[in-house]
Amino acid sequence: MASKSKVASFKEVLSKEEIDIEELRRLCFYGCTDKEGIRATCWKILLGYLPVKRKYWEEELRRQRSSYHRLMNDVIINPYKEEDQTEAVDHPLNPNPDSQWHKYFEDNDILLQIDHDTRRLYPEISFFQLPTMYPRKAFNTGVVLGIEALKERVSHSSLPSQKVESSRYGVRKVKIKKNEEEPFSPLKEGEEGHWEVVERILFIYAKMNKGIGYVQGMNEIIGPIYYIFAQHPDSLWKEHAEADTFFCFSNLMVEIGDNFTKKLDRSRAGIGGSMNRLMTLLKDRDTEIHKNLIDKEIDPAFFGFRWITLLLSQEFLLPDVIRLWDSLFSDSERFDFLIYVCTAMIICIRTDILAADFSVTIKLLQNYPIDDMQRILQKAQDIKQFYSLSKR
């Protein structure tokens, strides 16, 4: 399909007063385009953030974006203020779990972990290190409101016992000295890197979803979504990339959150169930390779755990991940197609696996050698077709 007509067909579907979701899914399945912000719009619809009726878009976006602003305020600016009157008796060493100080330190532990992980988000591209055009200055510098910037909270959160007695805000300037080979060029005062936006979204998500909290790997899920939204050609949509990402990510986590939950590991809904489905499907489609893996005692957890939990985002380069996610998100039975793709990935390297011993097999599966996304998707589609035909 020529690029122009691709844009045209997307525009046609997206311009309808009530968008035909099935039609949109069919189009997206074969890959969206970034032209005119089409991919961002499609993902927002597919992830249930934008309603199918266009006339509600404006109102819905306004409502959600302002509610994100309130969340930012509640979670970052004002979380410890409600019991201000207790501050006279509260102190950093207060062992009471309801102590505002206690909560503050607990939050900082979460923040520290998120900070570590978002700093190393997609190191192969520069995007996340670059400054956003829309820094949340109030949240970033904190000066005006007398609150600490998230990043500054983190930079000294590992030494609260030594430093914090003085004042909660007085230690703001304590900064960790960075290595001279620090790979990230420092941003100017008031600037904010895209990774810091991602950090803030994850922190708010963790605070709002305490049952699941922050789990390593969520950063990899949120990365591509924010990457698409933050490069929207329309400046208003671009400006609200943060809020939009938060809600799309939250919606997505409703569907895949079970994979991030330890207590569901062995259940059908959790990652254990998904890995079983992968192996069952593989056995059905390619008995020989399945038997080979079993004989070599290759546990699906060695590769399948990461593949499925992260929607394959660590296995391919970002542009390929994005293309793959077009198909994954347009799956009406999310995330069946993901399992098909994983199966296809194994079958695509079957010859290598059959010739390999235990170690080499694991290396192949953990450092997946094929970068031809089209080939993998084609194979996955064949598998999908096989099952949809056999269902009839």
Place this chain on the structure above:
Amino acid sequence: MARATDKKYDHLFQLLLCGDSSVGKTCLISRFADNEFRHTHINTIGIDFKLKLFTIRDKKIRMQIWDTAGQERYETLTAQYYRKAQGIILVYDITREETFRNVTKWLRNIEDHGVKGVKIILIGNKVDLESERKISTRHGQKLANQHNIKFFETSAWKDINVTEAFTELAEQILAKVESGGGRDRGSSSIRESAIKLHEQQPTPATKSHGGCCSGGSSN
């Protein structure tokens, strides 16, 4: 695939690294196995794997090194690999107190899930960040002594003591295997029996590296 050459080793050892997230487990392995260091690498999700061929006392050792995710969520997954390991490297970050406090928790995990008599060493990583140090060498050494395990302070970045630490662990496992006290994993759970290149021969008792950090500066 390099299948034929793969098998030219005397012993197959399985090692596992554990410890809190972001203490530098992956970096230590990359330094040891590939002699490289990257400031930015992605999180380890689940369990990762590296191979290293390595010689001690004329014995060719093929090391399978398992890298685990440090976050609590991944514990149930990673714990099941403890029992496959003959040697475990437990890592903390000398600049972050809580990672040191958690060493006890990790030791308990090893006790619960590891095989009896598994060889363990303790590593305090990131000595290149001396100005941010929170845990003194003495403290680390004391904890190691309490548990009767060897202790090293390392820097994966500056390549300090990394090989020494892995070597020490390999030495301990080798001694155990040679004294008949440990099964050689090559022929058990994993289908990669080691092909004996050398017939059983008396091994010279030369120690290739002393290496253990005995309380002084690690530089």
